[in-house]
Amino acid sequence: MSWEVVIGLEIHVQLNTVSKLFSGSKLSTGAEPNTQASLVDLGMPGTLPVVNKEAVRKAALFGLAINADICRHSVFERKNYFYPDLPKGYQTTQLAEPIVGAGVVEIQLESGEKKNVRIHHAHLEEDAGKSLHEDFHGMTGIDLNRAGTPLIEVVTEPDMSNAEEAVAFARKLHAIVTSIGICDGDMSQGNMRFDVNVSIRKPGDELGTRTETKNLNSFRFMEKAIALEVERQIDVLEDGGEIVQETRLYNGDTHTARSMRSKEDANDYRYFPCPDLLPVAITDADIEALKAAMPELPNARKARFIDDYQLSEYDADLLSGSVATATFFEAVTKAGGDAKLAANWVMGEMAARLNAEEKTISDSPVSAEQLGQLIARLKDGTISSKIAKQVFEACWAGEGDPDAIIEAKGLKQMSDSGELEKIVDDIIANNAPQVEDYRNSDDAKKKKKIGFFVGQAMKATQGKANPQQLNQLLQKKLQ
Numbered sequence: 001m002s003w004e005v006v007i008g009l010e011i012h013v014q015l016n017t018v019s020k021l022f023s024g025s026k027l028s029t030g031a032e033p034n035t036q037a038s039l040v041d042l043g044m045p046g047t048l049p050v051v052n053k054e055a056v057r058k059a060a061l062f063g064l065a066i067n068a069d070i071c072r073h074s075v076f077e078r079k080n081y082f083y084p085d086l087p088k089g090y091q092t093t094q095l096a097e098p099i100v101g102a103g104v105v106e107i108q109l110e111s112g113e114k115k116n117v118r119i120h121h122a123h124l125e126e127d128a129g130k131s132l133h134e135d136f137h138g139m140t141g142i143d144l145n146r147a148g149t150p151l152i153e154v155v156t157e158p159d160m161s162n163a164e165e166a167v168a169f170a171r172k173l174h175a176i177v178t179s180i181g182i183c184d185g186d187m188s189q190g191n192m193r194f195d196v197n198v199s200i201r202k203p204g205d206e207l208g209t210r211t212e213t214k215n216l217n218s219f220r221f222m223e224k225a226i227a228l229e230v231e232r233q234i235d236v237l238e239d240g241g242e243i244v245q246e247t248r249l250y251n252g253d254t255h256t257a258r259s260m261r262s263k264e265d266a267n268d269y270r271y272f273p274c275p276d277l278l279p280v281a282i283t284d285a286d287i288e289a290l291k292a293a294m295p296e297l298p299n300a301r302k303a304r305f306i307d308d309y310q311l312s313e314y315d316a317d318l319l320s321g322s323v324a325t326a327t328f329f330e331a332v333t334k335a336g337g338d339a340k341l342a343a344n345w346v347m348g349e350m351a352a353r354l355n356a357e358e359k360t361i362s363d364s365p366v367s368a369e370q371l372g373q374l375i376a377r378l379k380d381g382t383i384s385s386k387i388a389k390q391v392f393e394a395c396w397a398g399e400g401d402p403d404a405i406i407e408a409k410g411l412k413q414m415s416d417s418g419e420l421e422k423i424v425d426d427i428i429a430n431n432a433p434q435v436e437d438y439r440n441s442d443d444a445k446k447k448k449k450i451g452f453f454v455g456q457a458m459k460a461t462q463g464k465a466n467p468q469q470l471n472q473l474l475q476k477k478l479q
Contacts, residue, residue: 003200003237005230006207007166008158010195011173012151013183014127015058021126021150022049022092022277029189033143037129041148043088048276051076055150056280058182059099059124061290062152065180065297066119068103072282074124076274085129085142093125093153095271099280100152105176106299107168108317117169118157127151152182158197158207163226167219170194175298175321187217194222198229200237208233209243213250213257225250228257301326309339318347324361328368335372338379345371349392366395374402386463387411414464420457423465424473427456438478450474 019026023040040047063070075097078090100122108114127149132141154173160166174192178185185192194216199208213229216222228250233243250257296304298320305316305326319329325346332342346361350371354361374395378388383406394405406412414420428435431453438449453474457465 002203003230003234004203004205005161006158006199006201006210007160007162007226008197008210009154009156009160009166009169010197010212011154011156011170012127012193012195013062013154013173013177014191015055015150015152015182016184016191017052017054017058017150019052020148021052021055021124023148025148027149031145033132033141033145035145037144037147041144043090049092049274051277051280052150055124056099056282057286057290058150059122059152060282060286061180061294062122062154062177062182063100063103064287064290064294065176066100066103066105068119068122069101070282070287071097071099071101073097074099074280074282076124076277076280077271078274079125079269079271081269083128084140085131085144085147087129087144087147091126091128092274092277094123097279098123099282105169105172107165107172109164109168112313115159115165117159117165120155120157122152122154125151125153158199163223166196166226167223170219170222171321172298175323178323179298179301180295190215190217193217196222196226196229198226198233199243200230200233209245211243211246211248213248214260216250218252221250221252224252224255225257228255232257309333309343311339311343315343315347319343322361328361328364331368332372332375335369336375336379337372338375341375341379342372345375345392349389353396365398366392370395370401377402377406381466382406382412384413384458384463384466386458387413390463411464413466414461420461420465420469421473423457423460424453424470424477427453427460428477431456435478450478453478 017027020041023038025036025038025041028036040049060070074094076092077095079093079095080090082089098121100119102121103119104116105119106114106116127146129142129144129147132143135141156169160169174185174187177183177192183192187193196213196216197210198213199210201208211229211233213225216225229248236243244259244262246262247260248257249260302313302316302320305311305320306313309316311319318325320326329342329346332346333339336342350361350364350366353359354364371392374388374391377383377391378385383391387406390409391402391405391411394400394409395402399405400408434449434452438446438453441449450471454470457470457474
């Protein structure tokens with residue numbers, strides 16, 4: 001039986017303002033529990049919230065970045081529910097009149113196919129506190145430092161049909177919010193987290209009952225959680241059961257999910273306009289000022305990389321998605337003088353090592369200037385490709401700059417043609433059967449068989465032979 005998957009996302013983006021959404025409490029990561037929550041954040045009697053203008057500005061900037069409607073008149077409401085880390089008993093948010101209306105985000109899939117994902121809206125709201133379950137001997141601790149932190153919640157239409165599309169959208173949204181500087185995008189700290197709504201149906205049917213898997217904080221976990229939930233829903237329906245509308249939690253360590261609670265509808269929260277806050281008014285002048293201050297967006301950066309560096313669309317897409325990666329790539333290109341080599345190394349050797357050690361490019365032990373210097377030495381023939389990887393490893397281990405490592409370890413590529421010619425003569429003399437086989441082969445087979453002699457020469461020179469010079473010499477000697 002064929003099934004069609006329908007996916008929509010709700011993304012919480014923590015705005016990097018200095019203070020909270022409705023109070024002057026400072027925002028910082030790692031502070032002692034309950035040291036950054038004021039009486040306003042706790043909703044104590046006699047306190048009144050005041051809207052953070054910078055949070056409004058950042059929310060509107062996001063709206064412009066996705067070509068959305070910016071609501072000139074938006075209203076805060078109270079969403080009423082009980083939770084231990086929500087001391088006010090309600091969350092101040094937006095529902096009927098959010099600050100950002102309908103917009104669209106274009107994504108590109110691995111196949112090269114492009115697709116538009118519609119944004120239903122994005123609204124401003126305050127975050128709740130945090131429940132801590134570890135080290136309390138069966139009890140729960142409450143940290144209210146996060147209470148009142150400004151968020152925008154981005155709500156998509158159910159336009160995605162598989163995990164690849166959902167992850168591509170999540171990556172693109174991450175690129176947008178970090179590019180315009182409204183969020184640091186640190187998912188490990190919960191500064192950007194994803195709720196995934198999944199339903200399945202037979203092709204052509206009405207939308208099925210959805211479940212919401214909350215607080216996914218990595219692209220890898222999102223992909224795995226979607227696959228797991230799709231499989232679960234298919235099993236339930238094909239066994240004759242029904243999908244229950246509920247909120248679920250995914251455990252990335254065990255690759256398991258469980259039901260958390262039944263999923264409420266909007267009317268269960270008894271929304272009503274917040275009596276303590278006036279509507280937020282945004283003028284045309286405000287919008288024009290934001291447009292003038294808009295930083296370079298991912299799509300524009302991608303187009304520039306294609307034009308300025310002659311990169312392929314695929315390479316430009318990968319390198320332009322993250323501000324940190326894009327900045328690093330451009331610095332490597334400037335230092336090394338070769339954009340294509342810089343792209344290959346940043347996306348290849350560098351990315352592999354960062355992923356293996358779970359580091360971001362900002363934490364790389366090899367600086368952009370060092371990688372650029374390595375590429376320059378590779379380009380001018382000082383070292384071979386094989387030796388370049390050895391130098392990179394030494395740089396990663398903190399042994400110094402490439403030039404110093406090359407000099408200290410004697411890694412310069414062999415440039416003495418006479419010495420290389422003697423080595424080639426010895427290899428030909430000691431491998432008569434392979435030489436005869438090569439000479440009796442057609443041109444197509446010769447291209448493959450010469451690899452044996454190249455390998456022997458590289459082994460004899462410890463990888464220091466110039467590959468181009470070596471190939472030319474071998475072809476001449478093997479005629």
